[in-house]
Amino acid sequence: MEVTLSPKKRKKVSKKKVLLIIVSVIALLTLIMFSAIPPLVMKDMINLHVDFEVYAAEDYGVKADPLTLETEDHFSIAAWKVEQEQEQPKGIVILLSGIHNPSVTAFFGYSKMLEENGYDSLLIELRSHGASEGDKIYLGTTEYLDVEAGVEYIKSQEKYKDTPIIVWGTSMGGTTAINAIGEIPEIDGLISFSAFSSGTDVFIDNMINMGAPSWFAKIERPFVWMYLGLEFGFDKMKINPVNEIQKLNDRPALLLHSTEDSQVPYASFERIKEKAPDTTETFVREGDYHFIFDEENFDNPTKDTEVSTVIIDFLQKNFK
Template sequence: MLREKGKIKIIFYKILIIGLSFFLAFLLFTPHLVIGNILDTKITGVEYKASDFNLKTKKVRLQTKDNLTLSAWHSKVDNPKATIIIISGILNPSITAFFGHAKMLNDNDYNTFLIEMRARHSSEGETIGLGYLEIEDVLAGVRYLDNEDSNPIVVMGTSMGGAVAIMAAGLDDRIKAVISLSAFSSWEDVFVDNMYQQGLPKSLCQIQKPFVRLHSGIKFGFNKTKYSPLRALEDFNNQPLLLMHSTNDLEVPFSSFQRLKTRAVQLNIKTTTFIREGSHHFITYEEHFNDPLKDNEFSAALLEFLNKQFQ
């Protein structure tokens, strides 16, 4: 009888070990299965012409510190108040889709500088960096503008671009303000938030977080992945921040906005917010994306923020 009980106990422990091993393997490989194929992809698609938006631009080439050549478009006006760097997101359209935003800003006395980040369209690179690598793309733009455009620099980014804008400002105080649309608070946060949004148990989602961090660290280097938008806020140097988000964003859940806002307030960062009801990842209503000035609430919030900082 005792021997039988001992055998049952051994079988139980074996099953437990096998089950835990499978569970651990699931946690380890989930980040790769979800995002792995995207990271080593060159994003291609439609590129738009500035002339279609009645916008005059100069196309320039930027050099990053890790030796990539990027495409960028510089548009100047007479007597500008500031220069706005504009960047897009992970799988979002070419930055040339934002020529309408550039036109709106030009018409309100702001220079614009649109950067096509690495591994996208006409820019070099074969790896999407989840924001960790793209910080260098923005800093390359800052260096270029430092020599070619003496106006205050603002960075405006959407989705991953919003996260990059915050991180770049934390690293370089030549950036005088940040406009962040639908940014994630950290890569592991948005990964786990999306798992939870898909209906997975909250406890399982939280357990996944360190494995997401491990996957990113192995891919990009742990020295890079320890930095996040949430962490970067601690390095702000009197730079005002505009956070814009929609309440039911299906790509970057609203909880990222809440974390960023809470932390910015704790750090006494001069923070302005714009919240839009619904699921509008680009904040602008879709029908007004090419001419965002027609989106009265969005354009008023953005321009009011800028005009308060730069007279």
């Protein structure tokens, strides 16, 4: 039997359909907007090869031997080794830099400080930076393989047969250092400066720091995670400092951050610290010190006695 609606009822049904269409369009546009933000902000930050100034070791008072490392996933990675004068070093420290600058060669001043205290160093230019191959930055989710190549090189050298290996990174290098010690059991210790707890976290934290409402940032979080998962591979998203710091076991670690860090907000440090073993040492500096050392002492960190003492004391206590 055919049912005929009255004009009044047909009008009500028509209004409901229109309302449903409007709501659906708004929902779709909202979804598109939230999905578009991560690639708009991050695409040009991660899909590139970074070229920057490379510094000369002799300007920092050290001698460096250039090396080329080969990673498990077939990237050629530039590196430099600095050796102290003693026949057997107390340890060898792998140094790592950040997402866009500077070159790891800017850390030859760190090598000088380490050399003076009996430690060799291996400076690794992470993939997609400088003379290292690559055209994408993986925010530490894959760069730990560059550290693994460095560890394999060290282990292949008779000189370092029984030498402790410590990884020390700054910013994204700090994130990579934490991921590396979690994934590579041959690493004996960790020093991390201003690491972010994950790519998603640092994106959201900076949104809030720039004035975005917290509710907006919370809604955006899964879209950031989805975008990074599509860029890096969803299997890599579990490789982040919050997860990897839990794999330290009894290996010594030192985490450093500044309270007003304008590049990697302090919230990342709090997340990592919360998951770190109780034996993990920490140092917090008041103010905005992304590189932890005073900017004026970056080239000669021993002049910043507050921080350099913390670093050397940590090394001497754990790796004599």
